[in-house]
Amino acid sequence: MFRGAFCIFIIDMKVLSAQQIREADAYTITHEPISSVLLMERAAAECAGWMVHTFGEAPPPFYVFCGMGNNGGDGLVIARLLRDQGYNVHAYMVHHSATASPDNLANQPYVQDVQSIYSPADFPLMEATGVVVDAIFGTGLSRPVEGWVASILHKINDGYGRHTIVSIDMPSGLMADSVTGHAACVHANYTLSFQFYKLAFLLPENAARVGETVILPIGLHPDFINNVETKYHVVDPRIVKTIYQPRDPFAHKGTYGHALLVAGSYGKMGAAVLAARACLRAGAGLLTVHVPQRGYEILQTAVPEAMCETEDQPTAFSAHFHEPFKHHQAPGYATIGVGPGLGTAAATARALEKLMELYHKPMVLDADALNMISEYPFLLQKLPKDSILTPHPKEFERLFGPKEDQFERLELLSAKAVELQVYILLKGRFSAMACPDGAVYFNPTGNPGMATAGSGDVLTGILTGLLSQGYTPKAALLLGAWLHGLAGDLAADDISEESLIAEDIINYLGQAYLELRK
Ligand SMILES: NC(=O)C1=CN([C@@H]2O[C@H](COP(=O)(O)OP(=O)(O)OC[C@H]3O[C@@H](n4cnc5c(N)ncnc54)[C@H](OP(=O)(O)O)[C@@H]3O)[C@@H](O)[C@H]2O)[C@@H](O)CC1
Ligand SMILES: Nc1ncnc2c1ncn2[C@@H]1O[C@H](COP(=O)(O)OP(=O)(O)O)[C@@H](O)[C@H]1O
Ligand SMILES: [K+]
Numbered sequence: 001m002f003r004g005a006f007c008i009f010i011i012d013m014k015v016l017s018a019q020q021i022r023e024a025d026a027y028t029i030t031h032e033p034i035s036s037v038l039l040m041e042r043a044a045a046e047c048a049g050w051m052v053h054t055f056g057e058a059p060p061p062f063y064v065f066c067g068m069g070n071n072g073g074d075g076l077v078i079a080r081l082l083r084d085q086g087y088n089v090h091a092y093m094v095h096h097s098a099t100a101s102p103d104n105l106a107n108q109p110y111v112q113d114v115q116s117i118y119s120p121a122d123f124p125l126m127e128a129t130g131v132v133v134d135a136i137f138g139t140g141l142s143r144p145v146e147g148w149v150a151s152i153l154h155k156i157n158d159g160y161g162r163h164t165i166v167s168i169d170m171p172s173g174l175m176a177d178s179v180t181g182h183a184a185c186v187h188a189n190y191t192l193s194f195q196f197y198k199l200a201f202l203l204p205e206n207a208a209r210v211g212e213t214v215i216l217p218i219g220l221h222p223d224f225i226n227n228v229e230t231k232y233h234v235v236d237p238r239i240v241k242t243i244y245q246p247r248d249p250f251a252h253k254g255t256y257g258h259a260l261l262v263a264g265s266y267g268k269m270g271a272a273v274l275a276a277r278a279c280l281r282a283g284a285g286l287l288t289v290h291v292p293q294r295g296y297e298i299l300q301t302a303v304p305e306a307m308c309e310t311e312d313q314p315t316a317f318s319a320h321f322h323e324p325f326k327h328h329q330a331p332g333y334a335t336i337g338v339g340p341g342l343g344t345a346a347a348t349a350r351a352l353e354k355l356m357e358l359y360h361k362p363m364v365l366d367a368d369a370l371n372m373i374s375e376y377p378f379l380l381q382k383l384p385k386d387s388i389l390t391p392h393p394k395e396f397e398r399l400f401g402p403k404e405d406q407f408e409r410l411e412l413l414s415a416k417a418v419e420l421q422v423y424i425l426l427k428g429r430f431s432a433m434a435c436p437d438g439a440v441y442f443n444p445t446g447n448p449g450m451a452t453a454g455s456g457d458v459l460t461g462i463l464t465g466l467l468s469q470g471y472t473p474k475a476a477l478l479l480g481a482w483l484h485g486l487a488g489d490l491a492a493d494d495i496s497e498e499s500l501i502a503e504d505i506i507n508y509l510g511q512a513y514l515e516l517r518k
Contacts, residue, residue: 013215013239014225015232015442016196018139018176024195027224037103039218040070044077046216047168047192051078051131052085055164060130061088063163065156066104066114067136067172068097073104074168075135076111083111092117092124094136096149120151131164132156134186138169139198145173150184157187167191171209174200179405185209194218195225197234202430202442203406231414233441234430240482243475244516247283256285257334257468261306261461262355264341269295271341271367271457273302274502278461279337280305281509282480284468288333335361337464339369340457349376356382362473366390366460374398385421386436386473388463392427392456414438423477427456431485433477441478445485449497450505458505459484486512 016024029036051062062082066075072093079091091114100108108114117123126132134156137145145153153173156165165188170176173185176198188211191201195218201210248255259279264272269291276289276299288307291299299308336359342348349372356379363384365373370391373379380399383389391399396409400416403409410432417424417434426432430442462484466476490511491504 013234013236014196014228014230015199015202015234016228016230017199020228020230021139021176021194021196024220024224024228028219028221031221031223032219037106040073040103040107041077043169043194043216043218044074045081046194046218047074047166048078048081048085050192050214050216051082051133051166055131059087060164061090061127062131062133063124063126064089064091064133065117065136065152066091066093068093068095068100068104069138069140070101070103071135071138071140071169071172073101073107074138075133076104076107076114078133078135078168079114080107080111090124090126091115094149094152096136117152119148120155123152123155126159126163128162131166132159133166133168134172134188135168136172136186138172139176141170141173141175144175144180144183146184153184153186160187160189164189165211167211169193170198170200171211174206174209176200179407180206180209187211190214192216195220197442199232199407202232202234202432204428205406207429231439232410233439235441235443235478235482240479241516243471243479244513245471246517253285255469256283257470258286258288258332259284259464259468260288260290260333260336261340261464262290262336262338262342263457263460264289264291264295264299265343266292266294268341268343269298270454272299274454274457274506275337275340275461275464276303276306277503278458278506278509279465279468280461281506282462282465282469282483284334284465287465287468333359333361334470335363335464335467337364337366337460339364339366340460342368344368344372344375348372349379353379353382356384360384362386362388362467364388364390364460364463364467366456367395370395370399380420383420383422386423388423388425388467388473388477390425390427390456390459390463396424396426410440414440423473425459425477425481427459431481433481435474443478443481443485445482446488447485447492447497449492449500450485450488452501454502455484455488455505458502461506462509483509483512483516486515490515 064075064079066072079089082089093114094117167188171186171188174180187209190212191210192214200206201213261275263275272291290309293310296310413426413434418438421436424434433441463480466480487505487508491500491508
């Protein structure tokens with residue numbers, strides 16, 4: 001039995017714009033109800049609590065730099081709360097504007113000895129080690145930081161490495177929803193952000209500015225969060241646990257589909273082996289791998305669980321490929337994964353075209369399948385609806401052209417998913433997964449240990465294995481990317497990021513599945 005589309009209600013973590021965050025703030029204040037100054041107290045208490053938990057044992061001196069808006073207001077409350085706990089706290093007010101926000105003003109009387117900074121000359125001498133709390137600008141930043149205020153941000157950054165820099169809500173100087181470029185910006189070790197990721201945190205350009213992101217709940221009103229419409233989302237454990245379907249006790253191997261992988265060529269049989277192993281470990285019921293004749297023994301030896309189909313040509317996927325494929329139409333493959341290690345010979349491209357004409361269910365296209373589509377762009381129009389494309393940034397550029405920055409790239413990613421009615425996963429630290437309705441989901445699992453040969457082939461295998469089992473393309477994509485990254489994280493915890501190889505991601509996939517049951 002093919003389980004077909006799971007009926008799932010997908011909940012997710014939304015990425016709000018700065019404007020939407022202001023609206024969430026206002027809605028919470030009116031509907032909880034709570035005063036804005038108490039909401040600030042709640043947000044700051046979460047930050048202070050995190051700092052006590054993180055630095056509490058041998059507390060360093062804290063240097064809290066406050067701005068004049070509500071981000072600075074948070075800073076003032078944090079300074080007060082840390083002092084109340086007996087910590088050594090130095091507080092500063094950076095006078096970047098003529099007036100302070102009302103909630104900032106309301107908190108000023110409760111923090112003694114706040115030193116004013118009006119120019120770089122007022123920047124304090126700090127001890128060699130300590131925690132610098134950056135509460136100068138948050139989501140209210142309206143333009144690039146310039147002049148003497150920019151110098152203050154640079155001076156904070158001068159201490160990077162000696163001081164631990166903790167930014168409140170945003171690294172000061174970072175634009176939440178647009179390009180920051182080379183403008184002055186704090187480089188944080190940690191960013192403690194309220195309730196939501198900001199889009200800026202998810203972009204490779206900002207990795208060194210944001211550091212490790214910690215999302216702290218501050219009780220913004222659930223009605224607003226449930227109803228607000230956003231294009232960007234971050235996948236979280238709740239989503240994947242909702243998607244994940246334990247196996248049916250009465251299942252037989254036919255329950256979980258018969259997948260076909262078309263992969264491998266002379267010198268690149270490893271890609272086929274990795275994708276095949278990952279497909280089976282992801283849970284496909286049956287797997288056939290189509291490889292070149294020369295790869296037969298390799299595949300049968302390395303993956304005895306898989307069936308193997310060959311042809312006479314030296315490349316896996318010759319012009320003759322459609323014949324054996326037709327032959328296998330009768331049982332019908334649940335899905336097809338195509339691309340890893342395939343090569344881009346003209347005959348292979350013709351066979352890919354034929355394949356897309358013969359097969360109409362969602363398939364997974366990766367690596368050389370994408371490179372061939374770049375070379376023959378008319379193939380884009382032949383993609384089966386709801387297929388999944390998994391380009392890395394270079395493949396994405398070959399497919400859809402270059403872009404100035406990741407903001408523009410994400411816009412293009414979403415537009416192409418809508419235009420072609422497919423899912424596109426743009427690989428990276430936070431792989432961005434665009435859906436045919438234009439929504440984009442970021443996957444937070446994974447680590448730089450996965451920047452190693454073959455880890456993309458493993459992803460292709462996992463996605464093919466999930467589609468084969470009957471997960472919808474969207475469910476397979478979100479769950480597959482999550483499992484792939486989590487398996488990489490579990491592997492890195494045990495054997496280090498450096499030593500991690502693609503094979504390890506497959507070996508830890510089982511443990512990643514077990515995490516979903518917790
Ligand atoms: N719901 C939530 O998430 C909650 C959020 N909360 C907190 O509120 C923060 C947002 O506060 P916010 O709106 O007051 O803005 P904020 O970041 O303090 O900056 C505004 C100030 O900066 C100034 N300014 C701007 N650009 C500038 C530039 N380039 N160079 C120089 N000055 C510049 C601007 O002045 P002006 O533009 O008028 O000169 C104004 O003085 C948010 O990040 C979070 O920390 C919590 O307290 C409660 C719950
Ligand atoms: N720094 C990182 N953090 C998280 N995931 C990463 C990181 N680097 C690479 N990955 C993941 O590893 C995979 C690499 O895929 P790809 O570049 O296609 O590899 P290959 O072509 O060698 O198989 C992608 O899924 C990507 O998201
Ligand atoms: K800040």
